[in-house]
Amino acid sequence: MQSSSQIETAIANADLVLPVPLSNERLRERGYNQAHELCKRIASFKSDPHLLLRVKHTDAQSRLKRTERLKNVAAAFAIDPLRTAEIKGKRVVLIDDVMTSGATLFAAAKVLRQAQAKHITGVVFARTEIQ
Numbered sequence: 001m002q003s004s005s006q007i008e009t010a011i012a013n014a015d016l017v018l019p020v021p022l023s024n025e026r027l028r029e030r031g032y033n034q035a036h037e038l039c040k041r042i043a044s045f046k047s048d049p050h051l052l053l054r055v056k057h058t059d060a061q062s063r064l065k066r067t068e069r070l071k072n073v074a075a076a077f078a079i080d081p082l083r084t085a086e087i088k089g090k091r092v093v094l095i096d097d098v099m100t101s102g103a104t105l106f107a108a109a110k111v112l113r114q115a116q117a118k119h120i121t122g123v124v125f126a127r128t129e130i131q
Contacts, residue, residue: 010121015090016051017043020108021077023057034097038125042095051086052094052108053078061104069103077111087115099124 011017019035027033039047056076061069079087092112096105105122112120 007123010093010123011043011046013091014043014046014093014121016048016087017046017093017095018052018112019047019049020094020096020104021049021052021054023054023076025057026054035095038097039095043093046093051080051083052112053080061100066101066103069101070106073103073107075107077108079111079115084115087112087117089116089118091119091121092117093121093123096122096124098126098128100128 017039019033019039021035022030022033033049036047036049039049054076055078058072058076061072064072094105094108094112099105099122102122105124109120109122
């Protein structure tokens with residue numbers, strides 16, 4: 001678990017602070033993306049909710065076991081294809097509200113690595129027990 005000073009340092013050193021995106025369907029259901037709301041309050045000047053995209057609507061992770069979660073979010077994320085160069089060599093902080101298995105953060109970080117991000121730090125605000 002990271003301390004608040006480690007999180008503050010990661011955000012201060014980041015080039016980009018990106019929220020884990022929701023699918024369009026989930027965004028319509030909720031009316032907002034909680035990870036984006038957190039980003040706006042933490043580092044709005046470094047946040048870009050349109051760079052990392054959710055390209056696949058997935059089942060809610062809360063109902064799945066770890067192996068199912070990993071499969072569920074595989075290929076769920078992409079970088080805006082016209083903006084991939086904006087990731088290369090950058091230090092990225094990836095923000096999500098809750099983490100259980102880490103499958104969502106892992107899948108999102110994978111596409112950031114493929115786009116050649118220099119360093120990726122995941123920050124979550126709640127951690128549930130792994131089911």
